[in-house]
Amino acid sequence: xxxxxxxxxxxxxxxxxxxxxxxxxxxxxxxxxxxxxxxxxxxxxxxxxxxxxxxxxxxxxxxxxxxxxxxxxxxxxxxxxxxxxxxxxxxxxxxxxxxxxxxxxxxxxxxxxxxxxxxxxxxxxxxxxxxxxxxxxxxxxxxxxxxxxxxxxxxxxxxxxxxxxxxxxxxxxxxxxxxxxxxxxxxxxxxxxxxxxxxxxxxxxxxxxxxxxxxxxxxxxxxxxxxxxxxxxxxxxxxxxxxxxxxxxxxxxxxxxxxxxxxxxxxxxxxxxxxxxxxxxxxxxxxxxxxxxxxxxxxxxxxxxxxxxxxxxxxxxxxxxxxxxxxxxxxxxxxxxxxxxxxxxxxxxxxxxxxxxxxxxxxxxxxxxxxxxxxxxxxxxxxxxxxxxxxxxx
Amino acid sequence: xxxxxxxxxxxxxxxxxxxxxxxxxxxxxxxxxxxxxxxxxxxxxxxxxxxxxxxxxxxxxxxxxxxxxxxxxxxxxxxxxxxxxxxxxxxxxxxxxxxxxxxxxxxxxxxxxxxxxxxxxxxxxxxxxxxxxxxxxxxxxxxxxxxxxxxxxxxxxxxxxxxxxxxxxxxxxxxxxxxxxxxxxxxxxxxxxxxxxxxxxxxxxxxxxxxxxxxxxxxxxxxxxxxxxxxxxxxxxxxxxxxxxxxxxxxxxxxxxxxxxxxxxxxxxxxxxxxxxxxxxxxxxxxxxxxxxxxxxxxxxxxxxxxxxxxxxxxxxxxxxxxxxxxxxxxxxxxxxxxxxxxxxxxxxxxxxxxxxxxxxxxxxxxxxxxxxxxxxxxxxxxxxxxxxxxxxx
DNA sequence: TTGTATGCGTTATCAT
DNA sequence: ATGATAACGCATACAA
Numbered sequence: 001x002x003x004x005x006x007x008x009x010x011x012x013x014x015x016x017x018x019x020x021x022x023x024x025x026x027x028x029x030x031x032x033x034x035x036x037x038x039x040x041x042x043x044x045x046x047x048x049x050x051x052x053x054x055x056x057x058x059x060x061x062x063x064x065x066x067x068x069x070x071x072x073x074x075x076x077x078x079x080x081x082x083x084x085x086x087x088x089x090x091x092x093x094x095x096x097x098x099x100x101x102x103x104x105x106x107x108x109x110x111x112x113x114x115x116x117x118x119x120x121x122x123x124x125x126x127x128x129x130x131x132x133x134x135x136x137x138x139x140x141x142x143x144x145x146x147x148x149x150x151x152x153x154x155x156x157x158x159x160x161x162x163x164x165x166x167x168x169x170x171x172x173x174x175x176x177x178x179x180x181x182x183x184x185x186x187x188x189x190x191x192x193x194x195x196x197x198x199x200x201x202x203x204x205x206x207x208x209x210x211x212x213x214x215x216x217x218x219x220x221x222x223x224x225x226x227x228x229x230x231x232x233x234x235x236x237x238x239x240x241x242x243x244x245x246x247x248x249x250x251x252x253x254x255x256x257x258x259x260x261x262x263x264x265x266x267x268x269x270x271x272x273x274x275x276x277x278x279x280x281x282x283x284x285x286x287x288x289x290x291x292x293x294x295x296x297x298x299x300x301x302x303x304x305x306x307x308x309x310x311x312x313x314x315x316x317x318x319x320x321x322x323x324x325x326x327x328x329x330x331x332x333x334x335x336x337x338x339x340x341x342x343x344x345x346x347x348x349x350x351x352x353x354x355x356x357x358x359x360x361x362x363x364x365x366x367x368x369x370x371x372x373x374x375x376x377x378x379x380x381x382x383x384x385x386x387x388x389x390x391x392x393x394x
Numbered sequence: 395x396x397x398x399x400x401x402x403x404x405x406x407x408x409x410x411x412x413x414x415x416x417x418x419x420x421x422x423x424x425x426x427x428x429x430x431x432x433x434x435x436x437x438x439x440x441x442x443x444x445x446x447x448x449x450x451x452x453x454x455x456x457x458x459x460x461x462x463x464x465x466x467x468x469x470x471x472x473x474x475x476x477x478x479x480x481x482x483x484x485x486x487x488x489x490x491x492x493x494x495x496x497x498x499x500x501x502x503x504x505x506x507x508x509x510x511x512x513x514x515x516x517x518x519x520x521x522x523x524x525x526x527x528x529x530x531x532x533x534x535x536x537x538x539x540x541x542x543x544x545x546x547x548x549x550x551x552x553x554x555x556x557x558x559x560x561x562x563x564x565x566x567x568x569x570x571x572x573x574x575x576x577x578x579x580x581x582x583x584x585x586x587x588x589x590x591x592x593x594x595x596x597x598x599x600x601x602x603x604x605x606x607x608x609x610x611x612x613x614x615x616x617x618x619x620x621x622x623x624x625x626x627x628x629x630x631x632x633x634x635x636x637x638x639x640x641x642x643x644x645x646x647x648x649x650x651x652x653x654x655x656x657x658x659x660x661x662x663x664x665x666x667x668x669x670x671x672x673x674x675x676x677x678x679x680x681x682x683x684x685x686x687x688x689x690x691x692x693x694x695x696x697x698x699x700x701x702x703x704x705x706x707x708x709x710x711x712x713x714x715x716x717x718x719x720x721x722x723x724x725x726x727x728x729x730x731x732x733x734x735x736x737x738x739x740x741x742x743x744x745x746x747x748x749x750x751x752x753x754x755x756x757x758x759x760x761x762x763x764x765x766x767x768x769x770x771x772x773x774x775x776x777x778x779x780x781x782x783x784x785x786x787x788x
Numbered sequence: 789t790t791g792t793a794t795g796c797g798t799t800a801t802c803a804t
Numbered sequence: 805a806t807g808a809t810a811a812c813g814c815a816t817a818c819a820a
Contacts, residue, residue: 056566056596058813069791074815084789101592106564107504108813111796114449116501118544127530127750129523129734136521139547148561150512151545153533167542170500172450198495202450284737313737320739340523343678343707344738345714356521452797463807468799478805502797505812 057100066096073097077104110172115203119147119363120168120176122161126153129338130308130355134179134209137359145367147174154180158188162195169199175366177359181210181253189214207366209358211252217375219362223253223335226351226381227260227305230333233383234303234349235268238392239331243276243301245290245311251282257307257335275299280311287314295322295330303331303389309338309350316344316388331389335381347386354379451494460490467491471498504566513541513757514562514570516555520547523732524702524749528573528603531753539761541568548574552582556589563593569760571753575604575647583608601760603752605646611769613756617647617729620745620775621654621699624727627777628697628743629662632786633725637670637695639684639705645676651701651729669693674705681705685712689724697725697783703732703744710738710782725783729775741780748773 063073068089076085076093085093096102110116119142123131135151142149150173152164161178168176176199182189193214196206205217212218234242242265247254262272276299280290287306291314294304306312312334319326326332327346334341337352361377457467462483470479470487479487490496504510513536517525529545536543544567546558555572562570570593576583587608590600599611606612628636636659641648656666670693674684681700685708688698700706706728713720720726721740728735731746755771 056813059815060813070814071792071816072790075790078815086789089790101595103560103563103592103596105505105566105813107501107510107566108796109815110501111499111505111798112813112815114796114815125530126520126533127523127526127733129521129526132521132523132526132529135526135545136519136547139520139545140549143547148565149545151529151533151543153530153537155534166497169497171542172499172501198497201495202497310734316739317737338734339521340704340732340734343711345710450797454797464798465800465807465809466805469806472799480805483806499797502812503799505814506797506799508799508812 056105057102059102059104062093062097062100062102065100066092068093077102116172116174117147118150118171118173119145119366120150120152120164120171120173121179122152122154122164122168122176123179124154124156126151128310129340130310130336131179133339133355134359134362137356137361138177138179138363139359140356141360141363141367145363158183158185159191161188162191165192165195165199169195169202169204172202173199173204175205175207175363177207177209177362177366178214179209179359179362181251182213183248184250184252184255205366205370207362209362211256212374212376215374217365217371217377219358219365219377219379221253221353221358222378222380223256224260224263226353226383227257227307227335228264229381229383230305230335230349230351231261231264232268233385234305234331234333234389235265235270237385237389239303239389240270241276241300241302242270242272243294243298243304243330244272244278245287245294245304245306245315246277246279247282247286247307247311249279254282254307261305273299276301282308282311284310284314287311288318289314291315291318292322295319295324301330302392303333305333305335307335309334309336309341309348312348312350312388313341313344316348327388327390331392333389337384346388349386349389350384351381352384353381450499451496453496453498456487456491456494456496459494460486462487471496510566510568511541512544512565512567513539513760514544514546514558514565514567515573516546516548516558516562516570517573518548518550520545522704523734524704524730525573527733527749528753528756531750531755532571532573532757533753534750535754535757535761539757552577552579553585555582556585559586559589559593563589563596563598566596567593567598569599569601569757571601571603571756571760572608573603573753573756575645576607577642578644578646578649599760599764601756603756605650606768606770609768611759611765611771613752613759613771613773615647615747615752616772616774617650618654618657620747620777621651621701621729622658623775623777624699624729624743624745625655625658626662627779628699628725628727628783629659629664631779631783633697633783634664635670635694635696636664636666637688637692637698637724638666638672639681639688639698639700639709640671640673641676641680641701641705643673648676648701655699667693670695676702676705678704678708681708682712683708685709686716689713689716689718695724696786697727699727699729701729703728703730703735703742706742706744706782707735707738710742721782721784725786727783731778740782743780743783744778745775746778747775 059073060070063070073093076090121138126132139149154160208214208216208218212220244258246258265272278290278294280286306315312332316326316332324330333349335351337350358379365377453467454464457464467487470484515532520526533543548554602608602610602612606614638652640652659666672684672688674680700709706726710720710726718724727743729745731744752773759771
C-alpha cells in the first residue's frame with residue numbers, strides 16, 4: 001500500500017456511518033428523525049395479503065368503476081393484438097384507471113402472458129469500473145427492449161454464479177447476460193453449464209461476455225490480438241525489455257492477454273523471459289504486489305504490461321513507492337481503457353475496449369431470435385498510446 | 395480535453411465493435427460463428443405459452459410424478475408455516491423435483507403469496523463510481539435479505555425517475571432505494587413525490603439517499619459538515635486563498651457542500667469571494683471546464699475545492715493543461731474518496747464517504763418495519779488529507 | 789365490439 | 805398428515 005495518506009484514520013476498512021452501523025446489525029438506526037414504531041391498528045383483514053390497506057387496485061375494480069367487463073378493461077388498457085374497443089368505452093376505462101390509480105400487476109401479466117419483462121445480468125463486482133461500464137450498456141439495451149434489469153454480483157465467488165442463474169430461472173427472466181471471463185476450472189464451468197442449460201430449458205436465452213466455452217452465444221473480446229497489437233506498438237516505440245503482470249494463471253482473459261502479448265514479442269524476435277512475468281490477482285492490489293515483486297526480484301525491464309488498467313494503476317503506485325519513476329525509468333501499459341482512469345498521470349497506454357457497446361451487443365445477442373448454433377460476436381480493441389510509454393531510443 | 399493521447403483514434407466517441415454495431419441497429423451481428431437461423435419446426439402447440447418446448451416443469455407435474463397431491467408437493471418443497479409432511483413423502487417429492495428439474499415460478503409464488511422478492515434501485519448512472527459503490531452496498535444487503543435487485547439508471551434525466559418508480563410499482567417491488575441527490579426543481583420533485591406515494595400506496599416501502607425532502611426514510615450524507623471540516627483542515631494547513639468548483643446551482647448535494655465550505659471559511663475569518671466559485675457540471679468534464687475558467691478568469695487561489703472527486707480529477711487535468719502544477723502552484727481537494735481514484739497523483743485530498751455502507755443502510759432502512767414518520771440516518775464523512783494539499787506556510 | 793369463462797402456477801383454507 | 809379447492813390478477817379463446 002502506498003503511504004500517500006497524510007491523515008487517514010482506518011485506511012481501507014469501510015468506515016461505519018455515524019451510528020454503529022457495520023451493516024449487518026442495523027435494524028432501524030435512529031437518526032434525528034422520530035422513530036415511534038406504532039405497530040398499531042392493522043385489521044387482520046386488511047393485511048390479508050402482504051400489501052397495504054386496501055392494497056393495489058385490480059383491473060376488476062377498474063372495470064367495475066368504468067361499468068365494463070374485465071375483458072374490455074384489459075383490452076382498453078393494453079390494447080394488444082385485437083385492439084378493438086369503442087373510443088368512449090376506452091376513455092371511460094382509462095379515466096377510471098387514472099382515478100383509482102390503477103397499476104397493472106406485472107407478475108400477474110407475466111403469468112397470463114407466459115413471459116416476463118425482466119433481463120438478468122450476472123457479473124463479478126458492480127463496483128469495478130470494467131463491469132459497471134458493461135452494466136451501463138446492458139441497462140441501455142434493456143431499457144430499449146422495455147425490460148427491467150436484474151443485477152447479480154458474485155463478489156468474485158465463482159460458486160455464486162450458477163446460484164444466481166437459478167434465481168433468474170425462477171424469475172423466468174427473458175434472458176441472462178453473464179459478464180466476466182471464465183476461469184480454467186472445469187468444476188465451476190460445468191456447474192455453470194448445467195445451470196444455464198436448465199435456464200434455457202425453461203425458455204430463457206443466454207449471452208456470455210468472455211470466452212466461448214459454455215455453448216451459448218458469446219461476445220468475444222479480442223484479448224489476444226489486442227495484446228499482440230499493443231506489444232508491436234511498444235516494440236515499435238523502442239522498448240525491448242518487457243515485463244508482464246499476468247493476473248491469475250487460471251483466469252482466461254488474463255491468460256489470453258498474456259499469450260497474445262508473448263506471442264507477438266516472439267514474432268518480433270524479442271521473446272519474453274519467464275521470470276519477467278509475475279502472476280497476481282486481477283485487481284489493483286494484485287498489480288501493486290506483482291509490480292513490487294517484478295521490480296525487486298525480476299530481470300531489468302523498460303516497460304511493464306499489466307493485463308488490465310486497474311492493475312496498471314496499482315503497478316504505477318508500486319513503482320512510485322519503490323522510487324522507480326514512470327515513465328522515465330519504466331513504462332507501464334494496461335488494458336481496457338477504463339474511463340474513470342483516463343486522467344491519471346502519466347496518462348496510461350492501454351487497449352481500448354468499447355465496454356458499453358459490449359454490453360449492448362451482448363444484450364441484443366441474447367434478445368435476438370434463437371439460433372441453432374452458438375453465435376459469436378467479436379469485438380476488437382484499439383491500442384491507445386499515451387504518456388506512460390513514450391517513444392524510447394535504445 | 396487534455397491532449398494526453400498520443401495516438402488515439404476517435405477520442406471520446408464510443409468505438410463500435412468489429413461489425414458495424416453502433417448499438418441501435420444490431421439485430422444479430424455475425425461474427426465468425428455460424429448463424430443459420432433455422433426458424434424451424436416449432437409446433438404451434440409447443441409455443442402456446444411464450445417459453446420453450448414442454449416449457450418449465452410445474453409443481454403439478456412434480457406432484458403427479460411423486461404420486462402426491464399438489465398441496466403436499468408444495469408443502470414438501472418450501473415447507474412453510476405448517477411444515478408437516480411425512481419424511482418419505484417429502485423425499486419422494488424432492489426426488490421427483492430433482493428428476494424433472496423443477497424450478498418454482500417466482501411470479502406465481504408472488505401472486506399466491508401476495509409479495510414479491512425484488513428490490514428496486516434507482517440511480518443516475520451505474521457507470522459513475524459513486525453510484526456503483528452505492529449499488530454494491532445495496533446489492534449486498536439485498537442478497538442478505540434474499541431479494542433480487544432491479545436496477546434502473548436514469549442517465550441523469552430527472553424525468554425518468556418517476557417513470558422507473560412506476561415500473562417498480564408494477565413489479566410490486568418490496569422496496570425502492572432512490573440514490574442521487576435531489577435537485578432544486580419543484581416540478582420533478584413533485585412528480586417523484588406522487589410516484590413514490592403511489593408506490594407506497596401499493597404496499598412498497600422507500601428509502602432515499604440524499605436530501606430528506608420527499609417525506610420518506612432517508613440516508614442523509616453530511617455534506618455540509620464534511621465540507622466545513624475540509625475547509626478547516628485546509629485552513630489549518632495554511633491555505634488562505636480558496637476557490638471552489640461548485641457544481642450545478644440547483645444540485646442540492648453540490649450546494650450543501652459549497653455552503654458548508656463557505657460558512658466554515660467565514661467563521662475562520664477568511665470569506666470566500668464570489669468570483670472564486672465556478673459553477674459547472676457535476677462531472678469530470680464539469681470540473682475541467684470550471685477549473686479552466688477559474689484559473690483563467692478568477693482571482694488568484696492557492697487551493698481549489700471541487701465538490702466531488704470526479705470533478706477534482708477533471709480540475710487536475712485542466713491545471714496540467716494550463717501549465718499550473720498541482721500541488722506546487724495550487725492545491726486541489728475533492729469529496730467522496732472514490733476508491734478507483736485513490737491512486738492518482740498527486741493523491742487527492744478529499745472527504746471520505748462510506749458509500750457501500752450508505753447503500754447497505756438505505757436498504758436496511760427500506761426493509762425495516764414501517765414507521766409512522768420519516769426516519770433519518772445520518773452518515774458522516776472523514777477528511778482525508780493527502781498530497782494534493784500539502785501543508786503550506788504562507 | 790363486448791362479455792363469459794378458463795387458465796397461468798402457486799399458496800393457503802378448508803375439510804378429511 | 806394429506807388432499808381437494810378456492811383465491812391471486814390478468815390475458816385471451818370463444819361465444820354472443
